[in-house]
Amino acid sequence: MSIDTDTARRVAKLARIKVEDQALPALADEFNTILGFIEQLNEVDIDGIAPMTSVSPMQLKRREDQVTDGNQQDKILSNAPDAREGFFAVPKVVE
């Protein structure tokens, strides 16, 4: 499997990271180096082996569906780059 610049561009878009066009070939090369290393996994016989979901055999705990926290709008907004009138502010989303 080889990644070309179009695939690198698509991956950058999916990851929401702006990559300039001139940087794409080098990025594709790096991906190919890493994916080439990962290809070794194809040597392993994985028939009948389930994908691991948890390293220790534990049941994820459930708690009562009750409100346990809240009423801290100021704290939640305190680190926002742009907060106005109790909201996070972002560029216009709907045209």
Add this chain to the structure above:
Amino acid sequence: MSELNSLNIADARDKLRAGDISARELTQACLQAVDQSGALNAFVHHTPELALAQAAAADERLTRQDAPDMCGIPLGIKDLFCTKGVPSQAGSAILKGFRPEYESTVSQNLFDDGAIMLGKLNMDEFAMGSSNETSTYGNAVNPWRRGNDTTELTPGGSSGGSAAAVASDLCLAATGTDTGGSIRQPAAFTGIVGVKPTYGRCSRWGVVAFASSLDQAGPMTKSVRDSAIMLKSMCSHDPKDSTSANIPVPDFEAALSGDIKGKKIGIPREYRMDGMPEEIEQLWADGTAMMKSAGAEIIDISLPHTKYALPAYYVIAPAEASSNLARYDGVRFGHRAKLAAGDGITEMYEKTRAEGFGHEVQRRVMIGTYVLSAGFYDAYYNRARRVRALIKKDFDDVFDDGIDAILTPATPSAAFGLGEMTNADPIQMYLNDVFTVTVNLAGLPGVAVPVGIDKQGLPLGLQLIGRPWQEGDLLNHAYVLEQAAGFVSKPAKWW
């Protein structure tokens, strides 16, 4: 008497309880050492006022005669831990200015026991790196040097600041985190002890997430006993982390009997890598001989899927990272890019993440995005998770056969020079974790112990791997190795 900051936790605890020293004196000695350590770039945010207030509270508690072991002990805290009101950036520009409104469970546990925070420690950005060279704060520098050669060496990574700070006696101990070796590799590079506990021992709540199924916090200390003391304080069952284990935390220090007679130590043949330096091979043989003369039985074992651990890790960790790091979007916290006229929300995301994330983080997020994308999820991500199950089964099998602990090298080399790997391909850097990453994939406890000095005068460590939840027994093995190795060297002060 030597400087108070050069004390270890166990000795400081005894002196504090006896009233020979005060937490205030101890803290001031550390703060002074930190102030003079700019060349190491280990501490990146300083909290002297908080430290002195915590010291005053610790002194008051000590006079009441019921102080916990960690009471009055000055620590450095890795920047990955969210600390209330104190900058917590995970070594990243994207979290510049972020001051959490909450405290991580691990740091809270330490503070509840009276421990003192001197400041935040340098690290690779989002814990992605093995040399501390991906940090937005610049490189942390290893206090060790190759004899009289003044080349600056890496303290390892990602917990490079923690390792440098402990090795140079800026603090008595530090917190670290370990996703693929980020506690054990820097500990080995700086001649200190570092423990990655069993997955689920330490709460991950409030620790900036890298790869959630692999991340664990742990202590980085000057001795095995110190690790036992500090680990007990860090561990707890935490309802705020659904993977936190609801099992009792034993007294790990009480497990340090120094007796491993009849214990079975496994030596995995697959860890004998091609091209492994002769000195590492010799160190491993020396460590094996030490365990044997302590009365342990040495057994040749096989962990057949070892060579697939790194490739599996470089699917699973980036996949989880791409998901975890999706939250850095310039909306709720941290950096937001300056937008051009007409830019919408997508441009905001893309520019913010391009400016805020460094190169290695961008690369891993994109690799993770790729292996999780439609059409590749099964071929990469699910295949890696199935290989991971086999790697864990390798360990289950040897423990079922009665092995008590596994002895391996901690790293494939001693500390290398900062910048020496710049032109290598990323895989070369990833190979630093070749001996440690299996432990994260299998969720096991592991410890790096300093055992020797190489020809250049740099420390080398060995790793012991234990059964799940048996950190006490593991640390007892490490204690025996530490006593037998008698590693007491310290870096000569040049900073």
